[in-house]
Amino acid sequence: MRDVAVIGVGMTKWGELWEKSLRTIFVETALLALDDAGVDKIDSMYVGSMSSGLFVGQEHIASLLADYLGQVPVPSARIETACASGGLALRLGFMEVASGMSDVVLVSGIEKMTDVNGYEATYALGTAADQEYEGYHGITFPGLYALIARAHMEKYGTRREQLALVAVKNHSNGSKNPLAQFQFEITVDSVLNSVKVADPLRILDCSPITDGAAAAVLCPVEMARKMNKPIVKIIGSGHATDAISLSSRNDITWLEATYQAGKQAYAMADKKPEDIDILEVHDCFTIAEICVLEALGIVEKGKGGEAVEDEITYLDGKIPVNTSGGLKAKGHPVGATGVAQVMEIVKQLRGEADKRQIKDCRIGMAQNMGGSGGSAVVHIFERE
Amino acid sequence: MTTPSRYWREIPQRYRLEANKCKKCGYISFPPRLICPQCQNRKFEETKLAEKGKIFTFTVIRVPPHQFVDQAPYAVGIVELDDGVKLTGQIVDCDFEDLKIGKRVKIEFRKVFDEGEAGILCYGYKFVPE
Numbered sequence: 001m002r003d004v005a006v007i008g009v010g011m012t013k014w015g016e017l018w019e020k021s022l023r024t025i026f027v028e029t030a031l032l033a034l035d036d037a038g039v040d041k042i043d044s045m046y047v048g049s050m051s052s053g054l055f056v057g058q059e060h061i062a063s064l065l066a067d068y069l070g071q072v073p074v075p076s077a078r079i080e081t082a083c084a085s086g087g088l089a090l091r092l093g094f095m096e097v098a099s100g101m102s103d104v105v106l107v108s109g110i111e112k113m114t115d116v117n118g119y120e121a122t123y124a125l126g127t128a129a130d131q132e133y134e135g136y137h138g139i140t141f142p143g144l145y146a147l148i149a150r151a152h153m154e155k156y157g158t159r160r161e162q163l164a165l166v167a168v169k170n171h172s173n174g175s176k177n178p179l180a181q182f183q184f185e186i187t188v189d190s191v192l193n194s195v196k197v198a199d200p201l202r203i204l205d206c207s208p209i210t211d212g213a214a215a216a217v218l219c220p221v222e223m224a225r226k227m228n229k230p231i232v233k234i235i236g237s238g239h240a241t242d243a244i245s246l247s248s249r250n251d252i253t254w255l256e257a258t259y260q261a262g263k264q265a266y267a268m269a270d271k272k273p274e275d276i277d278i279l280e281v282h283d284c285f286t287i288a289e290i291c292v293l294e295a296l297g298i299v300e301k302g303k304g305g306e307a308v309e310d311e312i313t314y315l316d317g318k319i320p321v322n323t324s325g326g327l328k329a330k331g332h333p334v335g336a337t338g339v340a341q342v343m344e345i346v347k348q349l350r351g352e353a354d355k356r357q358i359k360d361c362r363i364g365m366a367q368n369m370g371g372s373g374g375s376a377v378v379h380i381f382e383r384e
Numbered sequence: 385m386t387t388p389s390r391y392w393r394e395i396p397q398r399y400r401l402e403a404n405k406c407k408k409c410g411y412i413s414f415p416p417r418l419i420c421p422q423c424q425n426r427k428f429e430e431t432k433l434a435e436k437g438k439i440f441t442f443t444v445i446r447v448p449p450h451q452f453v454d455q456a457p458y459a460v461g462i463v464e465l466d467d468g469v470k471l472t473g474q475i476v477d478c479d480f481e482d483l484k485i486g487k488r489v490k491i492e493f494r495k496v497f498d499e500g501e502a503g504i505l506c507y508g509y510k511f512v513p514e
Contacts, residue, residue, distance in 0.1 A: 119450040126449055132394055133415065136508065137473045137496060138445060138452040139460050146443035147462055154441070154485050199444040199480075243421075247462045247470040252441065 001098045003221035006381070007229045008037025009343040014212035014331040015181045022056050022112040023068045025213050030069050030108055033215035038227060042217070043102035045069075045076045046093050048085030048109035049335035050370075052078075054124035056115050065110075080335075082128035083284060085109060086214065087338025087368030087377030094234050094379075097218050104223075109340070110213035111333035121209050125334070128371040130245040142206055144246055144372040145285035146198035152253045152287060153200070155302065160200055162305035164191035166286040167204050167328050169314055174325025176355040181210050181331030205286040210331030214340035221384075232346050236271065236380030238264030244374035257376035258295040258369055265365070266297075269380040273297040276380070277361035278348050279319060280341035282369045283326040289313075292367055293321065296378070315356060323348060323356050338368035338377060349383040391504050398508035399493065401435070403469065404428035412469050435491045436514065437465035444480050451497045463489055463511050475511045488514040 010032025017025060026047075034040060045066060053059045066076035079089045086109025093107035113121055125141050134144070152158045168188055174180040186204060194204040224231050240260035246252050266272060273296060281296075283289035290304030298319060299307045307313050313321035324330045324344035327337055345364035347353045362383050369376040396402040397415045404416035408425035414433055419426050442461030445452070452458065459475040461483075475483060476494065489511040496508045 119453070122447065123449045134472050135449070136394075136398075136506070137460055138448060138455065138458060139472060140445060140447065140449060142447065143443050143445050143460055147441045147460075150443060150485070151441040195446075196444075197447045199446070201443075245472070247472045248421075252462070 002100060004094050004097045004218055004234045005221045005224040005229070006216050006232045006234065006342060006346050007219055007224050007227065008033045008035070008039070008217035009215070009346045010036055011179055011214045011340055011343045012212070013179050014210050014333065016114045017211040018114060020211065022052065022058065022061070022110060023065060025112060025211060026065050026108065026110050027068050029213035030106060030215045033106065033217050037217035038229070039104055039217060042071055042074055042104045042106045044074055044096060045071065045106040045108065046079055046089035047076065048079045048087070048089035048338060050080060050082050050085050050111060051124050051127065052112070054116070054127065055121070056112050081375040082370030083282065083334045084338060084368045084370035084375040084377050085335040086340070087366065087379070088239065088375070090216065090339060090342055090379060091237050091239055091377055093218050094237055097220060103219055105218045106215060107218060107339060108213060108215035109336035109338055111335040112211050113209045113333060114211050118209070128244070133245055133247070140198060142201050142285065143198040145287050146201045147246060148252055148291065148372065149200055149287035152291065155253055156305070158290065158305035160192065161188055162309050163205060163286040163290070164188045165308045166283060166289045167191050169308060170283060170322050170326040170328040173315060173323050173356055174329025177325045177330060180325040180329050181208060182325070182329045201285060201287070207284045207327035207332035210333040212331055212333035212336050212340070214336045214343050216339055216342050216346070230350050231384040232349050233382050233384060234379055235382045236265035236269030238262060238268070238378045240264070240376050242374050244371050246372050253291060254301070255291050255295040255369070255373040255376065257373055258292055258367060258378070261376040261378040262296045262367065265378040265380050271363065271380055276319060276363055276365045278323060278345065278358050278364045279321045280324060280344050280364070280366045281321055281326070282337070282367055283322055283328050284332060286328070289321065289326070296365070296367060315358065320358050323353065323358060338366070341366035341368060342379070345381050349381060388504060391506060401433040401491070401509065403431050403433050405431045412467060414469055414471065433469055433471070434466040437463045437489060439475070439483065439485055439487045439489060440464040440470055441485060442475060442483050451499070455497070459483060461511060471509070473509055473511055477512045482513070490514050
């Protein structure tokens with residue numbers, strides 16, 4: 001296997017981009033990544049997208065986007081594993097470069113979510129759950145994570161305020177990210193008094209509906225050296241599955257797919273949780289960040305709530321988590337999220353994260369998951 | 385609107401709680417599967433789910449999908465049945481304040497939602513406190 005580097009990343013400001021179409025958002029973003037990498041031709045591309053069919057009524061977007069990026073006839077594939085689509089696009093691009101099949105690969109993710117109304121968006125997101133045995137009974141995505149939150153609170157004594165602190169921390173980080181959808185701070189009180197969505201979760205526990213894309217360019221490390229680029233290597237990659245139906249799992253507070261994907265990535269990188277300097281995780285709901293920290297071994301089982309309360313995951317903490325603002329504040333265009341995590345890690349490792357820059361960081365990790373944890377992708381990056 | 389076939393083929397599970405049980409390890413699969421997720425055995429015997437159990441976890445949905453707009457707010461839970469199988473469904477005929485993990489419930493056959501004008505009336509199981 002060849003060593004693989006990320007040589008370019010790109011992302012435009014996320015939000016409700018009513019004036020921009022899916023293809024425009026994609027091309028603007030991908031061009032930023034190509035410019036950052038200093039290349040204008042690619043050998044192959046991957047696009048992570050959960051549901052362009054339900055959100056904009058357009059399938060077959062891999063070729064559409066290759067065309068609008070001026071890259072036909074290069075091979076282009078759309079990748080779908082719900083909200084982990086972007087992370088998996090990265091993994092497949094990594095595998096293609098590592099294997100020697102291609103040299104320069106664009107990996108990207110996109111979701112255009114505001115062309116449908118809120119009920120339709122809720123429905124589209126809900127298709128990541130088991131439609132016949134969960135969706136049929138009126139459960140929603142906030143509802144599934146609420147089921148996890150209630151069980152975690154019962155089993156480990158996790159408190160409502162600890163959940164709120166995850167959102168407070170991530171909004172604080174997002175206020176320092178000029179590309180984030182929400183660039184303002186919130187308080188524990190504002191979370192606890194926000195509108196109820198699915199008890200015990202409230203609207204400020206939830207990541208928003210977002211339009212946006214993210215892209216990265218990968219190539220062999222040897223080639224990156226010749227191009228004289230700052231080198232961020234992908235040193236670990238893992239991907240795993242679990243039952244998508246929560247009721248099929250023995251312990252719904254434990255994210256087994258994230259644990260398994262993390263185990264693979266740690267083994268490939270020959271690293272341990274304590275080696276990680278910065279971490280981007282899939283905080284689609286506040287409880288998710290708590291469960292992910294446990295599944296990745298950053299804290300012990302049941303201690304995820306304490307981690308944020310003790311501020312070890314803050315910007316100045318022992319292991320800063322979601323320095324970008326996370327899904328909560330940066331936004332969550334579902335298919336794009338996994339690639340946007342790479343954008344943040346690369347910016348941090350290159351020392352280009354401005355007001356939210358973490359000093360002396362060398363190793364970063366990104367965890368992206370689909371549905372209520374039925375898919376998970378984990379990557380570890382190292383600055384050379 | 386989807387064709388009725390999708391609704392019709394799920395009737396054995398939604399109306400009659402038909403499941404299957406692995407002949408090797410005893411795992412009960414609902415809906416029935418062709419290969420056991422625990423031991424990969426492919427021989428099963430037919431069984432039916434227990435009709436009572438206890439609340440494993442629950443929530444109250446206040447922002448619903450469009451088919452459930454007229455029902456919100458409503459409670460949904462995962463219930464651990466007395467045969468060990470866990471099942472997701474609405475918890476009805478109760479005050480939300482009285483819901484708690486561990487509370488005993490039984491399964492009843494109810495309307496779940498309707499597809500709207502000229503659409504199917506969709507039935508299935510719901511949980512009711514004992």
